Amino acid sequence: MNKISSIVAEKLLPQQGGDSEKERQLSEIKPAPYMRKLLERVSSQTPESQHTILKSTEAREFITQFTVFQDLAWEVVDARINHDYQRIMSVAINAIGDGSGLHLNPQIRTSKQHRMTDIHRMPGGYLSDTGNEDILAGLRYMNYLYLLSNDSAFDSFSDNLVPRVKDEFIDNQFPKLKPKRIIDLGCGIGHNTISLKNLYPDAEVIGVDFGAAMLRYAYANARLLNREIKFYQQDARYTEFQNEHFDLVTSFLLLHEIPNTSIKQAMSECARLLRPGGVMMHFDSGVFLDPQTKEAKVIRDIQTACNNEVFIVSPPLSQIQKIIEELGMKPVVTKIGDQNPVNNNLGRWQIVAGIKL
DSSP: OOSOTTTSOGGGSOOSOOOHHHHHHHHHOOOHHHHHHHHHHHHSSSOOOHHHHHTSHHHHHHHHHHHHHHHHHHHHHHHHHHTTHHHHHHHHHHHHTTOTTEEOOTTOOOOHHHHHOOGGGOTTOTTOOOSTTOOHHHHHHHHHHHHHGGGOGGGTTSTTHHHHHIIIIIHHHOTTOOOSEEEEETOTTOHHHHHHHHHSTTSEEEEEESOHHHHHHHHHHHHHTTOOEEEEEOOTTSOOSOTTOEEEEEEESOGGGSOHHHHHHHHHHHHHHEEEEEEEEEEEEHHHHOOOSHHHHHHHHHHHHHSOOTTOOOOOHHHHHHHHHHTTEEEEEEEEEEEEGGGTTEEEEEEEEEEEO
């Protein structure tokens, strides 16, 4: 049973068809044993440079298995979508209606690197958009999450993620926080934005992202789930909302998808948007943001090389903490979630947060 029942409307998932042979092939591909062999080499007593390890037979075997799995997963997703696309499009268009809560900006400028990079090897990338009623990028990504949701560590693709972050971090660190206005930066298809609305039903909740097709899908999904959420096509570094308007600013798996030069700008924008006493909370992978071991650094670098994670090498956490302090916020940085042996048995997920003083 998939675990995203409260964050995706069933009508926006394919109801029929697919390619049973490709799905069988996908089920038989197992990258994990190849990763274990690679990590055994990294952990051996014989010292080797990062460059040598990444050129090793073990690394090549893991990269081959991983890329075959990833590319076939997208083929499975597209096969499912193609059988039911017209019905889904009709449902989405009807749900969007007059689009009163969907604010798109055709003039928005995105970097060439973002436009030219198919992050996660997703065909067309996050920002593909033919205009008008296109929802394909969002539909692809949601169905990719749906495909993987049964096996995701810490439920990172499921409707359990945001409640666990609230229970294990927000309520512990900021017990007095009762947000009335929330903005979710880099919201993509809005599944975590919807979870925020589920947790704080009386709050005004807004999602911001670059991708128009992602936002159309997000808005249609929210409408079908009867969640009143507004979505804006804006740059997370320079939004158009007024100063000190929000009590809570969030992002989920955004920091590793933006260049290092953009992180300070995004943090500065969070500080501008927050009222005094307000909280920002960025959730991301500990391996990506804070690799503690040789093993973690190898996995991070392979993701950069073969999964098109071009922005994954982030500045040290000490530097991010300093940025937060310089912006007039008290930093809170911690790891939560299931232990990750790749990263020295620290929490699998990294949270970078701050409270505006």
